[in-house]
Amino acid sequence: MTIEIEPLIREDVLAKINRRIDNMAEARQMTREEFEDWSDRRSYKLDISNNEIKLILAYQTDKARQILNSKGKYKLATKLEKDTWWVKRFKDSFNLVDKAIKHLTDVCSYTQDKFSYEYHFEWLLAYDSSVADKMIKNSERGNKKSRLNM
Numbered sequence: 001m002t003i004e005i006e007p008l009i010r011e012d013v014l015a016k017i018n019r020r021i022d023n024m025a026e027a028r029q030m031t032r033e034e035f036e037d038w039s040d041r042r043s044y045k046l047d048i049s050n051n052e053i054k055l056i057l058a059y060q061t062d063k064a065r066q067i068l069n070s071k072g073k074y075k076l077a078t079k080l081e082k083d084t085w086w087v088k089r090f091k092d093s094f095n096l097v098d099k100a101i102k103h104l105t106d107v108c109s110y111t112q113d114k115f116s117y118e119y120h121f122e123w124l125l126a127y128d129s130s131v132a133d134k135m136i137k138n139s140e141r142g143n144k145k146s147r148l149n150m
Helices: 007-027 032-046 050-070 074-083 085-115 122-140
Strands: none
Touching: 007 032, 032 085, 050 074, 050 085, 050 122, 074 085, 074 122, 085 122
16 A cells, blocks of 8 residues: 655645754854855765775775785685676776765864864775785684675
8 A cells, every 4th residue: 555645735745844054044144055165164074975985985985995906815806706796897987986085084073172082084085904804813813714894
């Protein structure tokens, strides 16, 4: 059984949202367009996008694989590559990662300065070395059943 929402209810909800946005803009003595621009700039300072998160994660994972290769841990690098097959989809976009990492770094410092807390995706900045170190540590213990929890 599906329940259909009447168009009037949806229009009412949208009108309510629009009034709320207009009221917030008026409270800040801004036009709606100025308020939306201000809000977008503030959001940019406070958070990174899902696409940036995925791109940085893919890049850092690939970098971890390269670290493992450089340390002569070829089997671990191959295992990481097999376990993170999805990274290949992002390789064409790795040229954009510098901008995403800079944005992440800016957001981290802004949240630390403004609110005195660590940004919840700050761990992405050191993800490559963490993964490589954890995989090497697990392999040295001889725990063949140990898995890398990502």
